[in-house]
Amino acid sequence: MTLAKGTAAIAGPVASKPSRWKRVRESLGILVRSKTALVGAVLIGFWLLVALFADNCLVSPACWVQTACQGTPPGASLSAGEGGGNGGSPLASLQQGVCLPLQSITGAGDFEPTPWLSRYDYREQFRGEYREGPSAKHWLGTDSRGRDIWARLAYGSRPILTLAPLSVFIALAIGGTLGLVAGYYGGFIDEVMMRVLDAMISFPQVLLYLVIIAALGPSAFNVVLAIVIAGVPGIARLVRGLTLDVKTRDYIAAAQTRGESPWYIMFVEILPNARGPIIIDAMLRMGYAVFAIGTLGFLGLGLPPPSPDWGSIVNAGKKLILQGHPWEALFGSMAIAMVVVGLNLIADGLSEEGRRYQ
Amino acid sequence: MIKFLIRRFIFLIVTLFVVSIAVFAISELAPGNIARNVLGNTITPAQEASFNQQHGLDDTAVVRYLRWMLGSDWQAASRVGHPVRQIEDDRGRASWWVVPEEASVLPYRNFSPDGETMYKLERQPDGSTREVPLGDEVWQENEQGEMVYWGVDREGRAAKWVRGAGEEEQTLTKAGWTSVPGAPSDYIPLQKGLLRGDPGMSTYARRPVAEVLFPRLVNTLYLAGIAFLFIMPLSLLFGVIAGLNEGNWIDRLLSVTSLVATATPEFASGVFLIVVFSAWLGWLPGAVVLPGDTSIFERPQMLILPIATLMLVELGYVMRVTRASMVEVMRANYIRTAVLKGLPFWRIVWKHALRNALMAPITVIMLHVNWLVGGIVVVETLYGFPGLGRYILEAGLNKDVFAIEAAAMVMVIIAVTTQMIADMIYVYLNPRIRFA
Numbered sequence: 001m002t003l004a005k006g007t008a009a010i011a012g013p014v015a016s017k018p019s020r021w022k023r024v025r026e027s028l029g030i031l032v033r034s035k036t037a038l039v040g041a042v043l044i045g046f047w048l049l050v051a052l053f054a055d056n057c058l059v060s061p062a063c064w065v066q067t068a069c070q071g072t073p074p075g076a077s078l079s080a081g082e083g084g085g086n087g088g089s090p091l092a093s094l095q096q097g098v099c100l101p102l103q104s105i106t107g108a109g110d111f112e113p114t115p116w117l118s119r120y121d122y123r124e125q126f127r128g129e130y131r132e133g134p135s136a137k138h139w140l141g142t143d144s145r146g147r148d149i150w151a152r153l154a155y156g157s158r159p160i161l162t163l164a165p166l167s168v169f170i171a172l173a174i175g176g177t178l179g180l181v182a183g184y185y186g187g188f189i190d191e192v193m194m195r196v197l198d199a200m201i202s203f204p205q206v207l208l209y210l211v212i213i214a215a216l217g218p219s220a221f222n223v224v225l226a227i228v229i230a231g232v233p234g235i236a237r238l239v240r241g242l243t244l245d246v247k248t249r250d251y252i253a254a255a256q257t258r259g260e261s262p263w264y265i266m267f268v269e270i271l272p273n274a275r276g277p278i279i280i281d282a283m284l285r286m287g288y289a290v291f292a293i294g295t296l297g298f299l300g301l302g303l304p305p306p307s308p309d310w311g312s313i314v315n316a317g318k319k320l321i322l323q324g325h326p327w328e329a330l331f332g333s334m335a336i337a338m339v340v341v342g343l344n345l346i347a348d349g350l351s352e353e354g355r356r357y358q
Numbered sequence: 359m360i361k362f363l364i365r366r367f368i369f370l371i372v373t374l375f376v377v378s379i380a381v382f383a384i385s386e387l388a389p390g391n392i393a394r395n396v397l398g399n400t401i402t403p404a405q406e407a408s409f410n411q412q413h414g415l416d417d418t419a420v421v422r423y424l425r426w427m428l429g430s431d432w433q434a435a436s437r438v439g440h441p442v443r444q445i446e447d448d449r450g451r452a453s454w455w456v457v458p459e460e461a462s463v464l465p466y467r468n469f470s471p472d473g474e475t476m477y478k479l480e481r482q483p484d485g486s487t488r489e490v491p492l493g494d495e496v497w498q499e500n501e502q503g504e505m506v507y508w509g510v511d512r513e514g515r516a517a518k519w520v521r522g523a524g525e526e527e528q529t530l531t532k533a534g535w536t537s538v539p540g541a542p543s544d545y546i547p548l549q550k551g552l553l554r555g556d557p558g559m560s561t562y563a564r565r566p567v568a569e570v571l572f573p574r575l576v577n578t579l580y581l582a583g584i585a586f587l588f589i590m591p592l593s594l595l596f597g598v599i600a601g602l603n604e605g606n607w608i609d610r611l612l613s614v615t616s617l618v619a620t621a622t623p624e625f626a627s628g629v630f631l632i633v634v635f636s637a638w639l640g641w642l643p644g645a646v647v648l649p650g651d652t653s654i655f656e657r658p659q660m661l662i663l664p665i666a667t668l669m670l671v672e673l674g675y676v677m678r679v680t681r682a683s684m685v686e687v688m689r690a691n692y693i694r695t696a697v698l699k700g701l702p703f704w705r706i707v708w709k710h711a712l713r714n715a716l717m718a719p720i721t722v723i724m725l726h727v728n729w730l731v732g733g734i735v736v737v738e739t740l741y742g743f744p745g746l747g748r749y750i751l752e753a754g755l756n757k758d759v760f761a762i763e764a765a766a767m768v769m770v771i772i773a774v775t776t777q778m779i780a781d782m783i784y785v786y787l788n789p790r791i792r793f794a
Contacts, residue, residue, distance in 0.1 A: 036614075198369075199369075199372075199373050199376060199377075203373075203377060203770065203773070204731045204732065204769045204770075204773055205729075205732055206731060206732035206735050206747075206750075207731075207750065207765070207766055207769055210735075210750060210751065210754035210762075211381055211384050211385070211754065211762060211766075212384065213754075214385075214754035214755060214757060214762075215384045215385055215387055215757075216387075287621060291621075291623050294623050294625070294626070295623055295624075295625060295732070295736055298623075298625040298736065298739070298740075299735070299736070299739060299751055300755065301754075301755075311625070314625055314626070314629060317629075318625075318629065318740060321629065321632050321633060321636075321637055321644065322632070322636065322637060322644050322645065324637070326629075326632075326633045326637050329629045329633070330629060330630070330633050332629075333623075333625065333626035333627075333629040333630060334626070336623055336626050337618075337621070337622040337623070337626045337627075340621045340622065340623060341617070341618050341621040341622060343621075344617055344620070344621040345617065348617060
């Protein structure tokens, strides 16, 4: 969809304006034309479907309310994750004001979603069926507490597929703004910003993750924070480079002569014209983000225990591999590999197609 | 060139300084509690307070940072009135003693059984100690009117005894919690400071950081070095082959394989390798189990899978960069000129293309060291390899501030130095910059 909008931005002023549907089809066409991108899209699409329809949450309003109001005192069967950022009292009271009536209307407090694609609840423990291999009852086997591995993977796709785009989006917003400002104004601001970012880049990312998570504790919020901090310098550098290039074009000079404000020029003139590489970079970064979330989970720094985080599943399963039960670690690794490889394939296909257009 | 090196060096120092402060500050903000990490969750407030006091954790963050950076022995020496130095015993273990300037006085430590009488433990030349009671005249009055005595206690910390204060020291020994009367009421943990090459004591392991960190670092350098030795030639070779065959099936095969290899997280590819080669085929050991931290080559077949895992990710990455660079070079005008003038193909590749094509990958490999470090943490955790990566993870999980700090310093030095080397290689390979 981003692509479709982007196409509109350049196609806009041109005389013949293709219909909205045609533009959507064109940008989807890139995905289909490039075989690599198509394979990537299928891999991601599979997990998107699983994430959306793991249970019937998507079709029942009660479940939306329950998910959105997770932090509020009554109801909320899922643990909201410690220190997830609901510390501010005005925020909490606002949350209560909105959530409590909604909960009573929809009966959300004690809503139990019915598993669809996941087949079982990811917390359900089957007695006597510990560490089983794949079977008709448990497609991918069970873990050492008798929980269905497929159910855990299916539910585990949700945090991964929401946190990764979220963190990339925040990093893009911050890094993009920094890069635009540095590239557009240049001079002293540029020099200072780039030196600071250089220092940040020379700081090993894993150490950054470790220090942040070790200091602030494992939670979804902190995982996003860590990935954003690690991602901002790279994005800022990329956007700065693109800005330096686009800045020299005539239409920028025209906008300046028109008396447009710098912010207008940066975000309306420069940013849309630099979007191609940024989109491809964002795809790659999304892959890195999934990579990072998985790695954090594997190192025991991911989401707190009840959450069926893929990295944590592999972490739990790694000790069992050599004891004749490789399934948990194997399927967890496969799931993560599928998503990261899928995102990389899409990015690769897009950049290949982009090059062909030029 | 020299100007460039100096600038880089200054940048390195500034980065180290900033990183050290940042790591300290973040660790400081942390809600965790070192005493509880070390001693368990069941300790009483009195035990916790005593622990914090003994390890200097009750001082402010600024004081602790300065002590870590600049050392605390000179501060202690000014209190005690004599120099405080480290003496090595015959096993090479260093411990802190008060070492008076006069050669006739033996090095000593102090203790007090009841808080009224001070004793001196004199260190004999053969390493044994002798108890000597001290007279009342050693107590000195301070501004608050207390009678105080500064010395080094039996654990090797500078300490202040206050006469009749009735302090008790609570420590966890093998026999359980013990409470010792006549304890000091203030402590300064002794360290030489990072600037003099001492990264301090690990609060968690109660051992000097350097003693553990150094062998771990050496192990990791071996692991990464061996992986690097394989990655370099293989990735360049495959990259060049793929680049020369742009578009046909060889290129496609190599490109897709390399993409999948790079994109798969290390822990996932590691799990695949263990499952296939260790659990199913049973060819290779799936974990590194060693008698000690320093004997990694005792069973070399244990290193094969960790190295292979590290290689998979890096190999694919460098290969892709090499391929892209090769493709670009082969499209350049000077290559077309060479073809048109009738040079044989291998000669064009060897003499004209390679040198230009390898510039990008070589710098990229160096800049990618940060990524390699991340991979090492994962690989070492997965296989249980005793290296720097696992050390960092353990330090992070235990909130062992000095250990994290030391590891961070090592990693930043490695990162900035390799960037510097990358710049130098780039300058060397690219005459346009060298002669500009």
